Amino acid sequence: METDKRPPAGGGDGCLVGVIRIPVKIVAVLVVLPVRVVWELLAAGGRAVHRHVLGPLYVHAVEPLLRALGWLLTTLLKLVFVWPWVGLWRYVLVPVGQGLAWLWRGLYAQVLAPAGRFLTAYVLRPLGEALAWLGRGGMRYLLAPLAKGVTWIGWALGMTLFVWPWVALWRYVLAPVGRGIAWLAAAVYRYVLTPVGHGLGWLAVAVFRYLLRPVGLGLVWLVAALYRYLLRPVGLGIAWLAAALYRYVLTPVGQVLVWAWHVAGRIAGALWRGLKWAGRVLVGWPASRVYRHVLTPVGHAAREVWRTGRAAVREARATVRRALFGTPPVEPARSRARTLGSTTAADAAPADEISLSRRQG
Missing domain, CATH: 1.20.5 (Single alpha-helices involved in coiled-coils or other helix-helix interfaces)
Structure with a gap:
């Protein structure tokens, strides 16, 4: 048989347990x-x-x-x-602008407006009236002198109204104010900005020398010390541990697991083949023999007994019905063949005809 050529599967269980479970x-x-x-x-x-x-x-x-x-x-x-320009605007430009505005308002209110009113009341109006009188009465004899006088008055008025005020404003107001602003700017630059700049430069040098540089050197030293005495040893240790773990643990365990997997596959295949053979021998072959030599004849015999008993019961029931109620009329062979509920074959022989006198008797 085919099963005789296969190695027995029940003799290596103890060795398998010792090889797989105990090393794992x-x-x-x-x-x-x-x-x-x-x-x-x-x-x-x-x-x-x-x-x-x-x-x-x-x-x-x-x-x-x-x-x-x-x-x-x-x-x-x-x-x-920020602060120098804010101070310049707040304490220099704004007061100077306010002073110039106040000076212009005072100049207009105290000089220009009274001069205009005075010229209008005492010069231009009398001059207009005199010109009107000369025009009405003595234009011919006073035209040349009057023209010279008008020219001189116009020149004087022009100088008074359009030249001398601006010259005086420049000489006595704007020039002194400009020299004051220049002196103030020079003083601010000399006594404020220069010391502040020197102080800021010294403060920046001091902060860099006594704060930033020591802190930077300390941070560099701390990072170097952390790398040298903590990170590098820890990294080397982790690398060595990983290499050792891979070399001395994972590789042998992987090899053992691969070998165990192959061995388990072979053992599982042998067990499966043994179970198939045992099922075929212990269950399949006896079941087929019992079905073929026991159940099939018993079934056939039971079917025959059932058919025989059913036919006997049907025949007894028909005999009792005939004894109690008589025999029903027999249909012709053609109509019996067409009856759907008939249990007999269509070519069965018809029953004997019974006369009416016999049926009644």
Whole structure:
């Protein structure tokens, strides 16, 4: 038989258990458990360093330093680009403009307006009246002298109205105000801006020398120390641990698992073939023999008994009906053949005819 050529599958269970289960348990206890413990220790150490070293360092050192630098930079920018121009506008240009406006209003109210009223009342109106009188009476004899007088008066009025006020305004107002503004600007530059600029330069040098440079050197040293004494050893340790884990743990475990997978596949195939053979021998073949040699004859015999019993019961029921009620009229053969409810064949022989006298008797 085909099953005789296959190796027996029930003799290697103990060896399989010893080869697969025991090495896997040993590898899990000796390798996986220490690696998990080391990983948990490293994770706890990282969380502790972040919680107790890096977090407080950032909160209590780096963040206040950045805030102080931002405030100092904002103050320097205000000192250099905002406050000088605000002070110049507030304390120089605005008062000078207000003084010029007040001076112009006073000049107009106290000089120009009275001069205009005086010229109108005492010069232009009498001059107009005199010109009208001369025009009405003595235009011919006074025209040339009057023309010279009008010319001289016009020149005097022009000088008085359009030249001398602006010359006086320039000489006695604008020039002194300009010299005062220039002197004030020179004084502000000499006694305010220059010392402030020197102070800002010295402050910037001092901040760079005594604050930014030491802080920068400290941060550089701290980063270098962290890299040299913490990050680099930890990275090398992790790399060495990963290499060792891959070389001495994962590779052997993978090889063992691959070998165990192949062995398990072969064992599973052998078990499946054995189960198929056992099912075929213990269940299929006996079932087919029982069905063929026992159930089939018994079924045939039961079917014959059932048919025989049903025919006997039908015949007894017909005999009792004939004995009690008589025989019903027999249909012709053609009509009996066409009856749908008939249980007999169409070519069955017709029953004997019974006369009416016999049926009644």
